[in-house]
Amino acid sequence: MTSLSATRASRRPRKMSSRASATRFDRRLGHILDHATEVFCEKGYEGASMRDLSRATGMSLAGLYYYFESKERLLFLIQKHTFTTILEKLKALLENVTDPEQRIRLFILNHLQYFVSNQQGLKVLSHEDESLKNGLSSEIAGIKREYYRICLELMEDLRRKRGLDFNTRTAVMSLFGMINWIYTWYNPRVDGNAEALAERMGNIFLTGITSGGSGRKNRKQVSELSSRA
Amino acid sequence: MTSLSATRASRRPRKMSSRASATRFDRRLGHILDHATEVFCEKGYEGASMRDLSRATGMSLAGLYYYFESKERLLFLIQKHTFTTILEKLKALLENVTDPEQRIRLFILNHLQYFVSNQQGLKVLSHEDESLKNGLSSEIAGIKREYYRICLELMEDLRRKRGLDFNTRTAVMSLFGMINWIYTWYNPRVDGNAEALAERMGNIFLTGITSGGSGRKNRKQVSELSSRA
Numbered sequence: 001m002t003s004l005s006a007t008r009a010s011r012r013p014r015k016m017s018s019r020a021s022a023t024r025f026d027r028r029l030g031h032i033l034d035h036a037t038e039v040f041c042e043k044g045y046e047g048a049s050m051r052d053l054s055r056a057t058g059m060s061l062a063g064l065y066y067y068f069e070s071k072e073r074l075l076f077l078i079q080k081h082t083f084t085t086i087l088e089k090l091k092a093l094l095e096n097v098t099d100p101e102q103r104i105r106l107f108i109l110n111h112l113q114y115f116v117s118n119q120q121g122l123k124v125l126s127h128e129d130e131s132l133k134n135g136l137s138s139e140i141a142g143i144k145r146e147y148y149r150i151c152l153e154l155m156e157d158l159r160r161k162r163g164l165d166f167n168t169r170t171a172v173m174s175l176f177g178m179i180n181w182i183y184t185w186y187n188p189r190v191d192g193n194a195e196a197l198a199e200r201m202g203n204i205f206l207t208g209i210t211s212g213g214s215g216r217k218n219r220k221q222v223s224e225l226s227s228r229a
Numbered sequence: 230m231t232s233l234s235a236t237r238a239s240r241r242p243r244k245m246s247s248r249a250s251a252t253r254f255d256r257r258l259g260h261i262l263d264h265a266t267e268v269f270c271e272k273g274y275e276g277a278s279m280r281d282l283s284r285a286t287g288m289s290l291a292g293l294y295y296y297f298e299s300k301e302r303l304l305f306l307i308q309k310h311t312f313t314t315i316l317e318k319l320k321a322l323l324e325n326v327t328d329p330e331q332r333i334r335l336f337i338l339n340h341l342q343y344f345v346s347n348q349q350g351l352k353v354l355s356h357e358d359e360s361l362k363n364g365l366s367s368e369i370a371g372i373k374r375e376y377y378r379i380c381l382e383l384m385e386d387l388r389r390k391r392g393l394d395f396n397t398r399t400a401v402m403s404l405f406g407m408i409n410w411i412y413t414w415y416n417p418r419v420d421g422n423a424e425a426l427a428e429r430m431g432n433i434f435l436t437g438i439t440s441g442g443s444g445r446k447n448r449k450q451v452s453e454l455s456s457r458a
Contacts, residue, residue: 043275044273044274044275044276045273046272046273046275046276047275047276126355126413127356166429167429169419169420170420170426170429170430170433171433173410173411173414174407174410174430174433174434176410177406177407177408177409177410178403178406178407179406180406180410181402181403181406181409181410182402184355185402185405190398191398191399197399201399201403203395204395204399204400204403204434204437204438205403205433205437206437207436207438208432208433208434208435208436208437209433209436209437211436211440
């Protein structure tokens with residue numbers, strides 16, 4: 001339990017005494033956040049009580065309140081931990097790669113690698129997107145904006161370098177839909193591992209934005225068909 | 230309030246006395262379900278009380294319990310009403326169209342047309358996917374399976390007729406992700422109407438599955454890059 005004191009310390013800044021204690025702390029915090037994620041996933045944020053969280057994490061109710069203050073702060077830490085981890089991994093992956101298609105493939109792979117092994121986390125992030133208030137909410141929103149901005153830049157870079165013509169906002173949001181929706185259906189025995197899934201989704205998405213062209217004609221036909229029905 | 234008696238009647242089957250009363254009833258039911266959807270969207274299913282639902286729908290608490298029995302039954306009716314409507318519209322649209330690409334474009338258009346004007350409904354359907362129990366849950370699951378099966382058949386039809394090679398399950402689930410995720414981001418002023426969005430998403434998706442091919446080479450490169458980081 002002692003290693004958890006760093007949670008309080010994070011609000012009253014103090015240096016970690018050693019790298020080892022930071023690691024022990026990270027592990028313990030990660031363990032608690034994992035169990036809290038399970039509870040939020042199963043009961044929803046509204047439906048979960050601090051008592052449920054105490055039971056699942058193995059911490060006393062008093063301990064939970066002392067170290068985390070509230071259910072909201074736990075949700076905040078889950079979101080912050082997740083988005084920060086993904087963002088750092090992504091930046092490391094992109095560092096030495098310049099080809100714009102490969103960079104988008106790495107974005108997809110990084111996102112799927114994290115969430116294929118953490119579907120509950122993805123569900124909680126999607127469903128409790130608006131549960132945080134004010135200060136906590138805006139800190140998370142900032143990290144998410146950075147993640148979105150990186151993805152948008154990857155698209156704009158590809159469009160510019162290849163002289164393509166597609167709507168980058170629709171492309172980014174379509175991609176987020178493809179890779180976030182997996183928490184509702186992904187099954188490793190049927191769908192393979194993250195790398196295999198990233199390849200298939202990358203193929204659909206990248207071919208989709210790099211080989212386009214025949215949209216206008218189809219739109220006319222489709223809206224005619226639609227108004228006839 | 231009188232027209233609502235048909236809700237009870239739906240469990241003790243009785244013929245509607247006239248087409249006019251059915252229409253009045255449908256309108257009143259639709260109105261109540263719309264307001265209940267707003268409440269579920271805002272507070273979540275767990276967080277919403279029958280008292281909240283009474284306030285939002287303008288029905289007395291006693292009336293709500295009398296006609297709908299429970300919060301769960303209201304959620305069930307929202308889900309059933311939504312999926313049945315979408316499915317019927319889709320079948321009507323597909324009836325006279327044989328071209329496999331056009332049929333997939335109609336699937337996308339129909340889904341977006343419904344949910345672009347009903348984003349709250351889409352959010353409630355996504356978030357409260359597992360809130361129904363037993364009998365109610367399995368009736369909804371049946372309608373959803375039919376919707377999924379139609380989409381899968383559209384993909385298999387395209388693959389067969391064009392001699393293409395892609396994973397139809399990944400394709401269907403990627404498409405569902407693209408078109409369901411819109412409840413988190415769609416903004417009519419920025420993204421245009423359902424027809425414009427369906428055209429852009431249809432272009433990305435259909436080009437993606439019909440023009441593919443270079444996956445294998447990219448996979449090797451990407452996993453090498455990923456393991457280097």
